[in-house]
């Protein structure tokens with residue numbers, strides 16, 4: 800069963816500490832393929848969701864200033880974001896739906912969260928408006944970006960909590 804409200808057609812995810820977590824101590828985001836793992840519980844929380852044609856549309860919105868600072872290329876950042884989305888949802892997102900900000904933290908750009916640019920780009924890619932979109936994240940900048948874009952926000956802890964409640968309450972359906 801989907802954990803999302805029935806009117807939602809597009810779910811945009813933050814990456815770090817929402818779909819994935821870094822396995823290298825002290826690092827804010829992975830710089831390479833061996834430096835992350837799916838956030839514990841996220842696969843289970845999203846297991847009942849159908850993505851793609853006939854289901855929900857999938858997108859990502861991530862601040863990736865580590866690209867600006869030279870720790871990874873934009874191409875690697877995109878690949879790692881797509882890998883994380885696929886690991887968490889079982890569905891590889893369209894490349895154009897994976898939006899990230901590669902500017903400096905203090906660039907004052909229109910895309911870095913809490914600005915709404917990444918969310919607006921993701922909605923434009925899918926042709927779906929803010930009233931049918933949900934943004935899932937873990938940080939205050941995510942909540943603020945959603946508000947600036949006019950999009951509903953769901954904290955990942957709530958998503959994980961719903962999943963654990965759901966697995967308990969639906970136990971009678973087994974057998």
Ligand SMILES: [Mg+2]
Nearest residue numbers: 813815816937
């Ligand atoms: Mg995050």
